[in-house]
Amino acid sequence: MAAEAALAGAALPEQVAALGRRSVLRIARRPGQFVFPLIFPLLLFAVNASGLGAAAKLPGFPAASYEDFAIAVPFMQGALFVAITAGTDLAADIETGFLNRLALTPLKGRALIGGQLGGALVSGFMQSVVYLLVGLIVGVELKSGPAGALVLLALSTLIAFAFATLGALIALRFGTGEAVQGFFPLLFVALFLSSAFLPRNLIQEDWFRAIATWNPVSYMVEAIRSLFVVGWDGEALALGFGCAGAVLVIGLAASAASLRTRLTRT
Amino acid sequence: MNARFWHVARGVAWRSIHNAFVNPAILVPSIAFPLFFLIAFAGGLSGVSKVPNFVYPPGYTTWQFVFVFLQSAAFGGVFTGFAIARDFESGFARRLLLAAPQRGGIVAGYAIAALVRWLITGSVVTVAALIGGMEILGTPAETLTLLMLGLLTNVVATLWACGVAMRLRTEQAGFLIQIPVFLVLFVAPVFVPLPLLTGWVKQVARVNPATALLEAGRGLLAGDPVKVGISFGALAISLVVFAVWARGGLRSAERAG
Numbered sequence: 001m002a003a004e005a006a007l008a009g010a011a012l013p014e015q016v017a018a019l020g021r022r023s024v025l026r027i028a029r030r031p032g033q034f035v036f037p038l039i040f041p042l043l044l045f046a047v048n049a050s051g052l053g054a055a056a057k058l059p060g061f062p063a064a065s066y067e068d069f070a071i072a073v074p075f076m077q078g079a080l081f082v083a084i085t086a087g088t089d090l091a092a093d094i095e096t097g098f099l100n101r102l103a104l105t106p107l108k109g110r111a112l113i114g115g116q117l118g119g120a121l122v123s124g125f126m127q128s129v130v131y132l133l134v135g136l137i138v139g140v141e142l143k144s145g146p147a148g149a150l151v152l153l154a155l156s157t158l159i160a161f162a163f164a165t166l167g168a169l170i171a172l173r174f175g176t177g178e179a180v181q182g183f184f185p186l187l188f189v190a191l192f193l194s195s196a197f198l199p200r201n202l203i204q205e206d207w208f209r210a211i212a213t214w215n216p217v218s219y220m221v222e223a224i225r226s227l228f229v230v231g232w233d234g235e236a237l238a239l240g241f242g243c244a245g246a247v248l249v250i251g252l253a254a255s256a257a258s259l260r261t262r263l264t265r266t
Numbered sequence: 267m268n269a270r271f272w273h274v275a276r277g278v279a280w281r282s283i284h285n286a287f288v289n290p291a292i293l294v295p296s297i298a299f300p301l302f303f304l305i306a307f308a309g310g311l312s313g314v315s316k317v318p319n320f321v322y323p324p325g326y327t328t329w330q331f332v333f334v335f336l337q338s339a340a341f342g343g344v345f346t347g348f349a350i351a352r353d354f355e356s357g358f359a360r361r362l363l364l365a366a367p368q369r370g371g372i373v374a375g376y377a378i379a380a381l382v383r384w385l386i387t388g389s390v391v392t393v394a395a396l397i398g399g400m401e402i403l404g405t406p407a408e409t410l411t412l413l414m415l416g417l418l419t420n421v422v423a424t425l426w427a428c429g430v431a432m433r434l435r436t437e438q439a440g441f442l443i444q445i446p447v448f449l450v451l452f453v454a455p456v457f458v459p460l461p462l463l464t465g466w467v468k469q470v471a472r473v474n475p476a477t478a479l480l481e482a483g484r485g486l487l488a489g490d491p492v493k494v495g496i497s498f499g500a501l502a503i504s505l506v507v508f509a510v511w512a513r514g515g516l517r518s519a520e521r522a523g
Contacts, residue, residue, distance in 0.1 A: 052457050054314070192303075197310060202313045205310070207309070
């Protein structure tokens with residue numbers, strides 16, 4: 001309680017930093033929660049790269065190997081896992097009453113959301129570094145070079161943070177970890193119904209191609225992929241950053257509104 | 267297996283089925299996931315069938331249906347493992363162990379529940395695939411043989427999951443239950459035939475029993491059965507091995523009290 005009181009008396013940046021530190025430490029103390037979401041996308045990448053390797057022989061396939069094409073998927077999948085972890089942690093704070101205790105202090109709502117998602121930001125960045133290194137180790141070529149690596153890390157961290165706000169939104173809206181976990185299949189649907197596994201021009205089914213074209217996840221994956229396969233593709237990057245930014249703005253705005261409603265209820 | 271065994275099995279099966287059907291959070295994912303895989307793989311990856319040397323007359327929807335059908339059978343067992351772990355965490359399973367006069371019936375009950383649940387899921391997936399344009403060139407007997415392969419796969423996976431859940435007795439066992447099943451299924455010719463696989467997956471798929479199972483299923487629906495005997499043999503051996511594994515899990519739970 002003393003820590004909560006001290007936190008409430010601090011300025012906004014300090015409040016965000018304190019809650020962010022708590023959020024990061026929370027993940028660090030439970031390595032199981034970080035390691036599985038980190039490993040699973042790599043496992044799927046390893047399986048798909050070999051299982052779908054023959055797809056690189058299709059006329060019009062944009063990459064020399066399927067590994068080059070598919071390396072974008074772990075970044076995106078990792079971001080989805082970050083959303084679930086962030087949402088589950090926030091839901092746990094709601095279920096244990098931590099959020100209610102914070103609500104009794106003058107802590108600002110913006111600080112609460114920003115700080116709570118600090119762990120997501122760090123997780124998103126760290127796993128992106130791991131995916132990049134693994135990709136380079138297995139022989140994936142980063143055509144955009146070292147500068148592209150920096151843009152890649154910025155983009156994938158932004159995507160992870162944007163999806164984390166959706167996890168937070170679900171947690172604030174429903175208040176239970178179970179609801180956040182139930183949201184997980186929907187995120188996976190968004191990934192699988194995108195151009196993550198085949199380029200849109202090679203998707204044969206019209207209805208599937210239409211969904212993939214409307215699905216913002218396609219543009220995020222394509223932006224990441226462009227840095228590996230094409231080099232510098234301004235349009236792909238603009239669409240990727242734009243879609244991630246839009247998800248972030250919508251997620252933050254909706255989370256803030258849900259937080260207000262939840263605190264009013266409290 | 268006397269009357270008391272079946273009495274316990276019936277009671278556990280009824281409770282598990284009832285729980286699954288009145289709780290959408292349990293039932294929906296086990297139906298939605300295979301459907302979603304079918305849509306994503308058959309719809310999104312159908313272009314893969316244009317790869318040179320990919321020959322499968324019934325088409326890519328049928329190709330992927332066999333995988334999703336058998337995967338749903340295996341994951342039906344996995345989801346039952348989650349339910350067992352949940353029962354231990356809530357304390358219900360311990361009370362069940364105290365009350366059951368024939369504890370082997372507990373495992374049988376969970377296995378019956380898993381079968382019933384999978385029959386629903388398998389039916390939904392089949393109807394969805396037929397709506398999606400799946401072609402079956404095999405005879406009704408060959409199609410029924412695929413169903414038998416699915417049933418055995420479901421029982422084997424349930425016994426595996428049961429053994430893990432009863433040894434660890436926590437919901438945290440979830441990953442340990444599903445990751446080996448996931449790996450066995452995916453390190454096989456999921457998207458393209460075995461000769462078209464590349465890299466390490468091709469080497470592992472050559473010796474993975476799931477490869478024979480998938481090839482048998484696809485051959486049956488194409489009206490050109492292959493490796494059916496090998497598949498039944500592998501499943502029969504797995505059944506014996508994992509029955510012993512599940513029995514060991516039950517003993518471990520009994521010792522833990």
